[in-house]
Amino acid sequence: MMNLMLFGAPGAGKGTQAKFLIEKYGIPQISTGDILRAAISEGTEMGMEAKKFIEAGQLVPDSTIIGIIKDRLAMEDCKKGFILDGFPRTLAQAEALEVLMKDMGIALDKVISLNVPDELITDRITGRRMCKDCGASFHVEFNPSKVEGKCDYCGGELYIRKDDTAETVANRLEAYHAQTAPLFAFYSERGVMAEVDGTQDVSKVTEDMFALLG
Numbered sequence: 001m002m003n004l005m006l007f008g009a010p011g012a013g014k015g016t017q018a019k020f021l022i023e024k025y026g027i028p029q030i031s032t033g034d035i036l037r038a039a040i041s042e043g044t045e046m047g048m049e050a051k052k053f054i055e056a057g058q059l060v061p062d063s064t065i066i067g068i069i070k071d072r073l074a075m076e077d078c079k080k081g082f083i084l085d086g087f088p089r090t091l092a093q094a095e096a097l098e099v100l101m102k103d104m105g106i107a108l109d110k111v112i113s114l115n116v117p118d119e120l121i122t123d124r125i126t127g128r129r130m131c132k133d134c135g136a137s138f139h140v141e142f143n144p145s146k147v148e149g150k151c152d153y154c155g156g157e158l159y160i161r162k163d164d165t166a167e168t169v170a171n172r173l174e175a176y177h178a179q180t181a182p183l184f185a186f187y188s189e190r191g192v193m194a195e196v197d198g199t200q201d202v203s204k205v206t207e208d209m210f211a212l213l214g
């Protein structure tokens with residue numbers, strides 16, 4: 001059993017690296033961003049509510065997110081472990097997760113912080129192409145798919161996320177520094193934080209991440 005968390009700014013490479021962790025450890029990725037985007041395309045009430053926040057580059061309210069995670073962690077496929085991606089993003093979410101995991105009799109094994117400075121983030125996000133079906137991330141220049149417009153993992157169509165504009169990135173970075181970055185200290189205090197230089201090539205980031213996990 002391995003319970004992991006990927007931590008970092010928007011565009012730091014969490015979704016990209018999650019795919020390699022899934023392949024190696026056979027545990028599911030739990031991306032709150034992917035879950036919210038699926039709810040938006042299904043047109044659910046929760047999705048419609050979340051859409052306003054996402055498109056403005058703001059965080060979705062904690063109560064919605066905590067409810068999503070509670071339901072997701074209770075699913076059968078999480079019994080062998082999981083990779084949290086994009087959650088928690090506020091102190092309230094981190095505290096709720098701690099209570100939830102304690103009740104389930106489990107703990108986090110490692111939080112991997114992918115360190116990327118703000119000045120690299122806009123280029124990464126505005127060049128991103130994402131798979132409509134499996135949520136895999138590519139980049140037109142830095143991490144292109146093998147076949148243009150098609151996902152390497154499932155063959156799905158690649159698209160540009162609505163929140164991947166230069167204007168929204170500024171708001172997302174502001175939310176990250178104000179509300180999420182303080183969680184670095186929260187997990188450092190608990191002795192589970194590990195850091196990887198996220199500015200390296202995708203394959204080198206993966207190599208360093210695997211080395212940390214042993």
Ligand code: AP5
Nearest residue numbers: 010011012013014015016032033060086128137138139142
């Ligand atoms: P979410 O989907 O979680 O977006 P995010 O955190 O902003 O993260 P991204 O998906 O943008 O980035 P990533 O780190 O996964 O990077 P990626 O691997 O794609 O959330 C979206 C929105 O939903 C939020 O703004 C918020 O509104 C809401 N939300 C979600 N969770 C929430 C929560 N818990 N609480 C409240 N609200 C929540 O890589 C980025 C690009 O860089 C790609 O093009 C990739 O190919 C490229 N790249 C990756 N690695 C490298 C590398 N090493 N070198 C060069 N390029 C690279």
